[in-house]
Amino acid sequence: MLERFNMVGRLSGDPDLVLTTVDAAVNLARANSLWYLLMGLACCSIELMQTGGPRADIDRFGSLFRATPRQSDLMIVAGTVTLKMAPRLRRLYDQMAEPKYVIAMGSCANCGGPFDLSYSVLRGVDKIIPVDVYLPGCPPRPEALTEALLKVQEKIRKERYFLKKEA
C-alpha cells in the first residue's frame, strides 16, 4: 500500500511523468505552431505556396498561413520589396504581436537580388525590419524554406520566454 505513495521509486520508470522547465515546455509549444503571414510579393510566393502545398507540406510542422498580421507570429517576406511597398510592409510588421520572427526568403528580400540594379527596389528587407533567418535562392526550393522554418524553431527553443533580460 505504501508503494503507491513512494514517488522517488516511481520516477525513473514512470512513462507518464515529464520533468522540464516552464521555458522549454512553452517554447516547444510556440515553435511547433508558428503561423506565418502570407507576405508573398513576387516569384518566391509561388514557391511559398508550393511549400504549403501537397508535396512539401509545412502544415506538418504546425505552420499554416494566415492572411492577417494579428494572428501570425512569423512573417515570410517572399519576393522583391519595392520602395512603394516598403511602408506597408513596415506597418504590417508593426501590427504583428510580440514575439514575432521574420524569414527573408529569396535573394530579393535578402539584398535586392537581381533587381539590385533597379531604381525602385529596396535593397534588402533588413533595411526596414529585423530579420531572423536569411534564406538565399532565386527562388529557394520548398525544402530550403522548410529548413529555414526549422532554424526559426531551433531559435525559439533556445529562447527565454518568461524572464527577459532588462535592456
Added chain:
Amino acid sequence: MERAELISLLSSRLGSALLSTAEMRNDDTLVVVDRKELVSAVGTLKNDPALGFTTLMNHLGADYRDKLAVIYNLWSPALRNKITVKVYLDRDNPEVPSLERAFHGISWYERETYDLFGIRFTGHSNLKRLLLPDDWEGHPLRKDYVAPQSYNGIETGRPDLLDEPAAAEGTGV
C-alpha cells in the same frame, strides 16, 4: 496587303500629316506623323474603311537622346497589316494630344509613358503617376536620369564595389 501598296495608300489618305514612311522588320510599316496632326491622322487610320486600323496593340515612349518620341502600334483586322505610328517630341517640353477618345484602352498606357518619361498628354482624363509612388521625383526611363540616393528616409544608394571599403568586413568580393 503588300507593304508598298500600303505605303502608297497611307500617303494618299493621310496627306500632309505624314512626314515619312519606311518599311520595318516583321512585316511592319513605320509612319512618322506630325505632332499637331496626330489626332486627325489616327482618326483617319481608324475610321477610313479602306484602312481600318481599329485595334491598338501597344503604346510606348522612347528617348532617342536628342529627342523623345511616342510610338503607337496598330493592327488592322481587315487588311491584316501592322503599322507603327511615331511622333517625335522636344526634350524640353514634350506634349502630345491624348488618344483616349479614339482608343479607350490607351488610358493607362499614356499614364505610364507620363510616369516614366514625363511626356504630357493634353486632354487626358486622369494624367497621374501610375507605377511609381506619387511623390517620386524625376522620370526614370529618360537617358539622363540619375537615381536618388534616398527616398523618404530609406537609403537607396548602391555601393560601388570598386570604391574603398569604408566599413566593410573584408569578406572578399
Added chain:
Amino acid sequence: MSKYSTQEMVLNMGPHHPSTHGVLRFILQTDGEMMVKATPDIGFLHRGIEKIAEGLPWQSFLPYTDRIDYVASVNCNLGYAVAVERLAGIAVPERADYLRVIAAELSRIGSHFIGFGALLLDLGAVTPFVHALRERETFNDLMEMLCGARLTHNYVRIGGVSQDLPDGFAEQCRAFVDHVEHEFLDEFNTLISRNTILINRLANVGVISAEAAEEYTLTGPNLRGSGVRFDLRKDEPYSVYERFAFDVPVGTGRCGSLGDSYDRYFVRIDEVAQSCRIVRQALDQLRAGGEIRAKLPKPFTVPAGEVYVRTESPRGELGFYLISDGGKNPFRVKIRTGSFSAMTIIEPISQGVMVADLVAIIGSLDIVAPEIDR
C-alpha cells in the same frame, strides 16, 4: 424610394491580401455591398525591368524575362528571344523550335493550373487549389529535369534553347500530358467545374462583350472568353506552331451569358487539353539529332532598327517592342503584357456589382502583378 439614408463607404483592398495575384491595391467606393467604383492602384511590384534592360547585353536580359510572368516563364523567354531573332535575322534550328514549343506548352499548362487555382482560392475553395498545385508539382519536376529550375526556367536562349532533352524525359512528359488530359481534367470538371456553387458564383458575373473586350485591348483567354476567336499561335504563327493541329476554344455562354467569368474560366480548362495535344504531337514529330542553338557572333550585337513582335502567353498577348542602336545593349525594351490591359477593364466593369463578385471578376481575368508593374 428608400426610407434609409445611406452613405458611401471607401474601403481599401490590398496591397496585402490573401489572393495570389500579387500585390495589387483597389480603392473601393461602395454603397453597402454594391460597388460604385473600384479604382486600381498599381506599382507595388514595379522593379524597373525595362530600365535594367538598357544596362545589360542582349542575352543577359533573358533571366529578367522570366520574372515578368513567373508563372509561365518559358513563354516570356520565348517572346523576347523571337523578337530579338526577328530583329537580328537569326534562324533557329528546327530541333530547337520543337523543344521551345514543348517547353512553352508545358508552361502554359502549368500557368493555367495557377490561373484557375487562384480563382478558386479567391472564391473560398481551398481544396481545388491544392489539387492544381499537386499537378503543378509534376510539371515542376519535368522542367527541373529539362533545365534545372522549378520556377524561373530561363530555358530559351537567343538562337535556340539551353539544353537538349535528357533521357527519359519524353516518356515522363507523355505520361504527364496523358494523365492531365484524360484523368485530371475529368476529375476536376466533375468535382468543380460542374459544381452548382461555382456556377452560381461565376455565371453572369462580369460580362464583357466582344466590343468592350476589343476596345480595352484585352487579349488571350480574356478575349476568347467573349467569343472572339483570335489566337496568335494560329493567326500570326511563330516558331513551328503551324505544324500542329489544335483547336482554339472560345466562350459560348455555356452556363450563363457569353463573356461572363465562367466562360473565361472554362476557356482556360479547354486550353489545357489543347496544350496537351500540342505537346504530344511535338514529341511525335521530334526527330533524333540536330543542333539546339544557332551560332551567334561574338560580341553579339543586333543591327540598328526597331521591331514589335507579339506572341501568345497564357495571360494574353506578350509583345516586345525593341529598339536597337547597333550596340551590345538594347536601346529600349518595351514589354506589353496581357494583364496590363485586363486591369484597365476592371474599373468600368465594376459598377453595380457586389464586392464578392468583384473578387470573382479579378480572379477570372487571371492577372499577375509583375506583368502589370514590370
